Amino acid sequence: MDFSTILQILDSAVRFSTPLLIACLAGLWSERAGIFDIGLEGKMLMGAFAAGAFSALATLPVYDGGWGWETGGMWVGMVAAIVASVLLALIHGFASITLRGNQLISGVAINFFAAGITVLIGASWFRQGGDTPQLPTGGRFRPIELPFSETFANVPIFGPIYQNLISGHNLIIYFGFFAVLATYWILFRTRYGLRLRAVGENPGAVDTAGISVIKLRYSAIIITGILCGIAGAYLSLGTSAPGFGRDMTAGRGFIALAALIFAKWKPVPAMWACLLFGLLEAIATKYQSIDLGFMILPGQFMQALPYIMTVVILAGFVGKAIPPKAGGEPYVKER
Amino acid sequence: MTLTENPGQPNAAAPTPPAIELMGISKAFGPVQANKDITMTVAKGAIHGIVGENGAGKSTLMSILYGFYKADSGHVKINGIDTEITDSHAAIAAGIGMVHQHFMLVDTFTVLENVILGAEDGPMLKPSLAKARQELKRLAEEYELDVDPDAIVGEISVGFQQRVEILKALYRQAEILILDEPTGVLTPAEADHLFRILKNLKEQGKTIVLITHKLREIMDVTDTVSVMRRGEMTATIETATTSPSKLAEAMVGRSVIMEVEKSPATVGETVMEIKNLVVKDGQGVERLKNISFSLKRGEVLGIAGVAGNGQTELLEVLGGIRPATSGEVIMKGESIDLTTKADAQERRHRGIGHVPEDRHARGLVMPFQTWENTAFGYHNEPEFSKKFGMANQKAMFEDAQGKMERFDIRPPLPKLVASSFSGGNQQKIVLAREIERNPDVLLIGQPTRGVDIGAIEFIHQQIVKLRDAGKAILLISVELDEIQALSDRILVMFDGIIQGERLPENTDKNELGLLMAGVDPETDT
The missing domain is CATH 3.40.50.300 (P-loop containing nucleotide triphosphate hydrolases)
Structure with missing residues (x-):
């Protein structure tokens, strides 16, 4: 395996890991505030659909019922994705914060709802069996060439790394890594972060300190919604095959949840966990089967690997992960 | 401000x-x-x-x-x-x-x-x-x-x-x-x-x-x-x-003086002996500090004390709900398992009935019907079981009907859920279940808490009746009047120890009150 192949694999690992990473951070915000969110998958799917549908709407020619935009359609899609995902997040919040319902059931309901409604609306609007049309260039996020990538091209080692791995991704990918730092900084360096972490550990302490538990939890839920929307938008606006396809999240919301547990609810480890999952996916895509010398791993095995790892992590085989203590419990003042 | x-x-x-x-x-x-x-x-x-x-x-x-x-x-x-x-x-x-x-x-x-x-x-x-x-x-x-x-x-x-x-x-x-x-x-x-x-x-x-x-x-x-x-x-x-x-x-407080008609006790041999019992709670605080006493057939042993001085822990250890840290309990010559492996059902098999202090949390399953509640704890007994591990619901139901009649539980409807009964009737459901099993030792915690006057009288009569049948009764109550009226012997608990032992006829509220406050008035000896 030569250097350029490795770079190629790493490059696609970054791309595969981005939706996982953003969804994983979404889950981190919610769970750090004490709300379990099994509905990441549903919110992502909803976001992906809204992004695909509205970007298509903006860029379709006027005679096809669209707005006929040449450029900028992806921003319409992005806003739609965030709005749709936040709405679902608020439903989850209403059920689990205000009504003190079961957070798992609410999350499952959101997943089912999203899986059904996206196909229903998609089929009705675009008549392509639930998919949205292929998006033109003006309706998606394009790779960005960072400055100096030509200048560095001839520098050994660093040049190709800069050109292929660091430069040449779209905006959402850069946002994902920025979000890791932002999440870390807000959670651990600001007053809001301190309160948010406290509400996930012991809401009673927050309440007796004179801070509203409900407002804090809603704010976290909304951030989760925004991030899930962006993660979904990446799937339909940021990949090489733009447009929404039914069930296109393909369990990524659950993989993100596994990565979150693997990372013990910490932002930077979450990034590494998601990169690992991305790497597995990249390898599976690159090689149909892998010859280990004494046996050949079939391609199907490689494709299943991220899901197998999810099961292994969720079953608790990677050391004890202690979730935020108040997670899953609605806050009721003790009697 | x-x-x-x-x-x-x-x-x-x-x-x-x-x-x-x-x-x-x-x-x-x-x-x-x-x-x-x-x-x-x-x-x-x-x-x-x-x-x-x-x-x-x-x-x-x-x-x-x-x-x-x-x-x-x-x-x-x-x-x-x-x-x-x-x-x-x-x-x-x-x-x-x-x-x-x-x-x-x-x-x-x-x-x-x-x-x-x-x-x-x-x-x-x-x-x-x-x-x-x-x-x-x-x-x-x-x-x-x-x-x-x-x-x-x-x-x-x-x-x-x-x-x-x-x-x-x-x-x-x-x-x-x-x-x-x-x-x-x-x-x-x-x-x-x-x-x-x-x-x-x-x-x-x-x-x-x-x-x-x-x-x-x-x-x-x-x-x-x-x-x-x-x-x-x-x-x-x-x-x-x-x-x-x-x-x-x-x-x-001084509530209405309660009079219970009872004949002098005919005390028999020791049925349960508690030796050097120590219980620590989850935070390592000693709730029971080296407690020893014995319980004899045909007596009501009352344990007085301000709530929270170890009575609850004592009841739970004997009832098999909570493990003891150290110590020994001997029942009819045999040592009882005080580890976490013990359970309340095993205690019941040994003849220890338990009317818990908190009947809502421990004595009953509130949303369940009466006939289910009267069988709980004994639901694996042969008369409530059929072949292949099936429950004999008919037997449970008939048993409940009988209990409701004998204990005057109103309304006498076995299909009514426990939460629809008044406090007194709920307590009678628990008592009927435990007393009719004819236990050698009956542990009773706060038998009349939240119970109306009429039911109190009935419950007290049942306790005395069981005593007269030669059973041993350990009564824990924060109502001093109740302890004085029912007990043949009184232990006062304070801060996890037994502060003193008195006979009801030789003591009064003042003395018991001092003991409950942790003050040891001059003993007779």
Whole structure:
């Protein structure tokens, strides 16, 4: 395996890991505030659909019922994705914060709802069996060439790394890594972060300190919604095959949840966990089967690997992960 | 909201208004009236005690003052100024701090982070943390409140955690500090340290409200004391003018004298022997400290005491719900398994029936029907079972019908769910289940708590009947009248030990009250 192949694999690992990473951070915000969110998958799917549908709407020619935009359609899609995902997040919040319902059931309901409604609306609007049309260039996020990538091209080692791995991704990918730092900084360096972490550990302490538990939890839920929307938008606006396809999240919301547990609810480890999952996916895509010398791993095995790892992590085989203590419990003042 | 200019320096010209005035505070939780029209005044710079049994409404009252609950009626004055305490934020602004019984701390945070939570100076943490570090150093010197500011709260001892709670309040410049059962989790040395801190705070002009059910603490540190009983405030007295026995009497109260018709006991051989029983709770505090006694056939052994002095733990260990730390229990010559492996069903097989103190949580499954409830604990017995592990529901149902008739449970409908019965009838369901199994030993906790007068009489008769049938009965009750009326022998528990043993005919309420307060009056010998 030569250097350029490795770079190629790493490059696609970054791309595969981005939706996982953003969804994983979404889950981190919610769970750090004490709300379990099994509905990441549903919110992502909803976001992906809204992004695909509205970007298509903006860029379709006027005679096809669209707005006929040449450029900028992806921003319409992005806003739609965030709005749709936040709405679902608020439903989850209403059920689990205000009504003190079961957070798992609410999350499952959101997943089912999203899986059904996206196909229903998609089929009705675009008549392509639930998919949205292929998006033109003006309706998606394009790779960005960072400055100096030509200048560095001839520098050994660093040049190709800069050109292929660091430069040449779209905006959402850069946002994902920025979000890791932002999440870390807000959670651990600001007053809001301190309160948010406290509400996930012991809401009673927050309440007796004179801070509203409900407002804090809603704010976290909304951030989760925004991030899930962006993660979904990446799937339909940021990949090489733009447009929404039914069930296109393909369990990524659950993989993100596994990565979150693997990372013990910490932002930077979450990034590494998601990169690992991305790497597995990249390898599976690159090689149909892998010859280990004494046996050949079939391609199907490689494709299943991220899901197998999810099961292994969720079953608790990677050391004890202690979730935020108040997670899953609605806050009721003790009697 | 306004605080006096110089806390701790009473204004000589004008009389200082009291720090706290509660007027006509009432609060109900559903049908339970936790506080009934309570009026209380606490002078500035005083240590004021509130005593009462568990469930008397002390914590509720203070939670209202701290804005954690909203009172149904009544109003509050702080330093003579009408103050509406809508939430904890308003309470903090009014200079009130509270150390809750169950600490309100974030275990994964450092001491420093816990202290600033909710009292940060700005959106960034760094300056707040730096300021708090300085402030903690000052408070530590001033009040003997040393805590490592960088320690993780979940990793320090409860004594230190409590200091963090006090520091939290002081950091928020509380002038009034409420402590809810502060010594329940402390070792005696830690408790002494706490009281030194409280006296220090008092010298600095802070007002302190101490909620406790331990009378010795009240006598040691308070200036004035209020007694609460069943949601009402029965007395407010200067501590110097009262005594532990008077307080105990006021706490337990004198209800209607209960007369139970019974013949002298014919006491048989020892059926259960408890030797050197020790029980520690989850926090390592000894709840039972080396308890030994024996229980004989044909007697009612009453255990008196203010609630929370180890009676519950004793009942649960014997009933197989809670493991013992050490010690031995011998039942009919055989040792009983006191480890976590034991369970209540195994106890029942050995002939130990158990009527738990809390019938809602432990005695019944409230949403289940009566015929199910009367079979629980015995549902695996042959007469309630069919082949292949199936339940014989018909037998259970008929059994329930019989029990309801014999115990006069009204309405006599086995299909009614337990929660639709009155307290007295619920208790009869539990009693019917346990008594009709004919146990050699019956453990009964608070048999008539929340039970109407008519049912009380019936329940007492049943207990005496069982005794006359040669069974041993261990009766635990916080109602002194009940203990005196039913018991053939009385043990008084205080702070996890047996403070004394008396025969009902040779003692009176005064003496028992002293024992319950941990005072040992001269013994006869």
